[in-house]
Amino acid sequence: MPENGIGASSVRREDIRFLSGNGKYTDDINVHGQKYVFFLRSDVAHGKINSIDTSKAEAVSGVVGIFTGDDFVEVGGLPCGWQVTDRFGEVMKEPGHPVLAQGKVRHVGDPIAAVVADSLEIARDAAEVINVDLEELPAVVDMKAAVEGGTLVHDEIETNLCYDWGFVEENRDAVDEAIKSAHHVTTLELVNNRLVPNAMEPRVAIGDYDASNDQSTLYTTSQNPHVIRLLMGAFVLQIPEHKLRVVAPDVGGGFGSKIFHYAEEAFCTLAARKLRVPVKWTASRTESFITDAHGRDHVTKIELALDENGMFQAIRTDTCANMGAYLSTFSTSVPTWLHGTLMAGNYKTPLIYVNVKAVFTNTVPVDAYRGAGRPEATFQLERVIDKAAREMGMDPVEIRRKNFIQKDEFPYATPVALEYDTGDYDATMDKLHEIADLDGYEARAKASREKGLLRGLGINCYIEACGIAPSNLVGMLGARAGLYESATVRVNATGSITVMTGCHSHGQGHETTFPQVIADMIGISEDQVHIQHGDTSNTPMGMGTYGSRSIAVGGAAMVRATEKIIAKAKKIAAHLMEASAEDIELKDGSFSVVGTDKSVGWGDVCLAAYVPHNYPLEELEPGLEETAFYDPANFTFPAGAYACEVEVDPDTGKVDICSFAATDDFGNVINPMVVDGQVHGGIAQGIGQALREHAFYDENGQLLSGTYMDYSMPRADDLPSFVVDHSCQTPCTHNPLGVKGCGEAGAIGSPPAVVNAVIDALNKGGFDVNHIDMPLSPSRVWTAING
Template identity: 70%
Template sequence: MPKDTGIGASTRRREDVRFLKGKGEYTDDISTRDLAHAAFARSTVAHGLIKSIDTAAAEAMPGVLAVFTGQDFADVGGNPAGWLINSRDGTPMKEPKRPVLAHRKVRHVGDAYAAVIAETKQQAMDAVEAIEIDIEELPAIVDVKAALSGDNFVHDEIETNQCFDWGWIEDNRQATDEAIKNAHHVTTLELVNNRLVPNAMEPRSSIGAYKESGDEYTLHTTSQNPHLTRLLISAFVMGIPENKLTVIAPDVGGGFGSKIYHYGEEALVLAAAKRTGRTVKWTADRSESFLTDAHGRDHVTKIELATDADGKFLAFRTETYANVGAYLSNFATATPTFLHGTLMAGNYTVPNVYVNVKAVFTNTAPVDAYRGAGRPEATYSLERVIDKCARELGMDPIELRRKNFVKPDMYPFTSAAGLEYDSGNYDALMDKMLEVCDRDGFEARRKVSEAKGMLRGFGVNAYIEACGIAPSNLVGQLGSRVGLYDAATVRVNATGNLAVMVGAHSHGQGHETVFPQVVGEMLGIDPSTIEIVHGDTSKIPFGMGTYGSRSLAVCGSAVVRATDKIIAKAKKIAAHMLEASDSDIELKDGNFTVSGTDKSVSFGEVALKAYIPHEFPLEDIEPGLEETAFYDPANFTYPSGAYCCEVEVDPETGKVRVDRFAAVDDFGNVMNPMIVTGQVHGGLGQGIGQALLEGCRYDEDGQLLSATYMDYTMPRADDLPFFTVDHSQGTACTHNPLGVKGCGEAGAIGSPPTIVNAVIDALQSGGKNVTHIDMPLTPHVVWSAMNNA
């Protein structure tokens, strides 16, 4: 096998060939002879009682095949949250039903209350306009704190807008309060983690088909997690027997979390396919995506940091109001709790941490996991308050962090927030960051900026995150309603090529390149002979999809286990062929050799022999060469990093320009450096977008003010600098066979506080007494902060 194709090689992504040629197959590309189209009637008010819906005119329009309303789904189940969270007093969270179509009440602008199925998309859209609805408009609930007072409820049946009031770790509460009360210094910061719209390249799309002869359903959909979608539709939403429903996620053009979840449109096209006897397609337009895709972030937080006189951290205490929107999306309850609160000790030896999160229903689009999912929120709060503390104490912000880092000789280290970190070296990451960013040259660059009338600032951040959410027995105790393992099947064909069926799903991560690198390295064969199969529940035993940087750490470990089983069986076959004991067989460079001899057979010869077992001792060796493995991790993985950037701020306009950015990450063992670098670049772009540009805003009536690209600013190439990315400081994960930690979300976690810290540094260098600015730091926001200081 060529040395430039295995583990550690920057092999070019094989999937890019079809994408760059325009040969990818996305859900909306799929067409059938019997195709019909769905369109949805969506609420234009944020909160209101449905008094009546008249569909008669729509039903009579040309091409219309069926019209659905919420009444058609009144007796079916609702889409549940994936985690059951208990409040501090032990009471379970409030979990109102999330219907396929709104019934009796609409709860956010864009809430679908009816659907039309027609011969063409235009006919369906025209018929939607003919549906008449009488809505008694109610006051919209938008402000997350104000929602907890008064008697106006998003869900009247639960008689509150509070989903839960969660504390972590409740046993730490008194000690944390005491530490803050008695501390030498306490820094307090109130901040907002701004709401974001995911804006994947490909809008959501679903195609439902029904085969009456077998009472079988097929759903093609833009999903990061097709097995979960099948499970939710089968067990909770529609009651379809799981063996009668196949969910297929073909090429998916980005997800960033927003395509993990099940949405009502997926159930609707299946129901419509059965009623009409036609294949039914729906594809969102961009306006629908803005209104209905699960949004991200949206936390309002107060954080306190207590230190002694020398700057040693004594306690972090936070109170967060987490907006979950109008309905609970599938991971909405996990994101602000166990994916956020458990990271509130950061990279630090702080002995006391207490986190309180109040999850609140509002008349806005549902909020769920978005790239990083809870970890960006935790890192932003920690790294902003640490920077503020350093200024108040008159300490260098880097040295304050170093003073409190977990040190390499302290692992395994149990944080005050309850996680056990297995490996890391945060000082080494900081050292490398200072080296690659040329910190020593900063003051000279600042003088050059000042000569141009610009303010220059330097910002830094140290993050840690938890990836590959695990293990199942732990997350089950914490409230997860699903296991968080994964599965893989390795099938060796008689001619020696392989199909590897994986439970993870690739929508930009490069699985079709990296998984073959791993298997090819293990078997000593050319990765180009290995096909990766994913996204089809009929071909894969089970899987929990792709999110939380879990693909290699969890599914990749299942692939390793299945390949180990292949090797063990192949050695038995080779031993039979070579008339030796399987314990004497060695596998190297694709050949099975009897140890200490030159007797060998190739992997291809063994594969063929597996399917022509004329001389096998069948009591010892079954024909065929196919193995399946499930892998349930022993722990999270813990990527970490040190980031810094330099910005220029125009004091006349408030415009921020990111001039330099360095990201040094510990991702454990790296399988494909080029793909890892690309993942970091993408995350940095999204994080800088959150810090400077992106802001999802509703007015007091619940109308989305940023519902188009005219109003919601996405980062462009000219908003970003050339990045310096380094992942040479990896410390291997100790509990998965590949030693990997995950890289997909790091950039989005580490960049927002780095940018804001740099802007604050720039303003203070120019004599502006500004200690915090909430994201996004648009020119108007920065200019106003400078002039109001």
């Protein structure tokens, strides 16, 4: 393994500041003279606002301003970034999403009024004396009930159905026919449980306005400051980009929840302009639970048709996807293009039809959460395959292997629109067999039985579409944004380099891994390269970090910019050595003339660019700085195979994860240690979903698991030491690094492995249980065992 550059496990340089308390998070920013906002939020899921009387609150000493929905009538609502067209050719229903509620509240946590005051306590005191005449209306929480009508979340659209999407619609009849005539059909109804993202750092927004130059600044906890600037500036507040700066400094975890444009960002920006004071909001953990966009929440029926040999013939799915009360920024794309296109998985199923009904309910909006649509696809597919194997008496590994797309069949066009460029699914399965010690399973199962415990083994595969995304393709599919990435590589006069990237690092380790790439290309040490991100005023327009895209798209942009740098530097070196640029070779930080002993160092060339005393000024501009925008030609397709072993206590229903092994094909790997960490984190979240986490709403729309007393996060001692491997590598064929992305794999691949393992344990223990909906809490497992 190299010690520097691509492939080195370089130590994460950003951890020094994080672990020593020197990280600079948004809440660490305090603008001189700032005031504090407290949002008065609805405590009912659905209600009509008859009147709001703020007179008593205005009289509270220290109150600077009070805002209600009426103050935001003139500005836009929060936009949705993806327009889905339904199976009848109609565009989706897109009700308004006001910054502060106007006339109605639609979920617990919907902001009714905002009080800006000298301190948060004063703002909170004043909010308590705002008199809201709120008429509670019946809430609609269950998706099936919502589809049937009755109570409407948005009266103006006259339905709770956002869209009824079919994919591929032309395949519908053929799929129906294949299922009707199949040798065997396995059917499974399941729920992909709603999750609260729970970033360690709650959201924060600070609005600031500089009247001297009419400049607004928003400091915010965001994964994509340029996207926020575009959405908020253009669609909500009508502030042009050159008058609006968005800064997202260190961010303590996002998992998707900090992609989206939130009401509090627009509020603080506008209130700062109106009040001429900086306005700061820091979410309490309680607010995080009821305002951060939730994840998942699909109810699905999947049918898998097989022939007598266990070959997959067709898949048909029918899903209700919860949108919550409003359309969050990318909510509509998650159950459609990020979900339906993945239903082929790693297999050669010839016919697939996916139906998704997106439904409004009186709950917090739902949007992308680590994996976003792909975990939902993988879960249902890998669960129904397991059930089919059991029904047909086949081994769960064998049924998968015989349906795999073979390595010599790539590029492979699936029936759901994607073209996988590379893969070798047998290789990852072979590796899994080895690292999970599947041959030793029976001995371990015997040991478990002797303890009175039921042991089970769960296997599954996954594929994901990452490196999001080709702009022309997503534009055709309804995206209202391009999904390229950008980088500016600025070489300084003495040879050090500052890279300004449109990506944003909030745990991924870009500050360590991106320099490894440049160090490798030029042959300098990594510590000569600094990564700058998170501020629209000093980074090129980029789309941010999500969808496992940063190295595949942002890294590619950085490579392209660096290639331009090297090309120019070769010309300078050629001039210095009086040779032709075509004859210049760059190796280990030194330019040499091929076939001679002439050479000039990297630093000398950089200095010449900025002190151009001896420089071809008539042919070449001085300076050494280049920008590149990179738009990918295709998605990338990381894939892998996972194995989980569990012990179930039949008396209590408690599930212990004994071991978890993951083999991932991420293509080329920049930093194996960072990749290990990303996979570990993803698996921990996936196990959290499988066994513990659940945003549980009652029929009145109250979130019963709204604190950590009831929302069960996975803790370190709930988890085994993971065994992970990414040595099976089929490099991506269409990006310059051959990389695929690794941020979401663990969260996508792990829930079915856990559930398959528990179901296997119960069946081997003599309990005829086909399925348990996540989370597989002790009580749910016990209830399944005890009928």
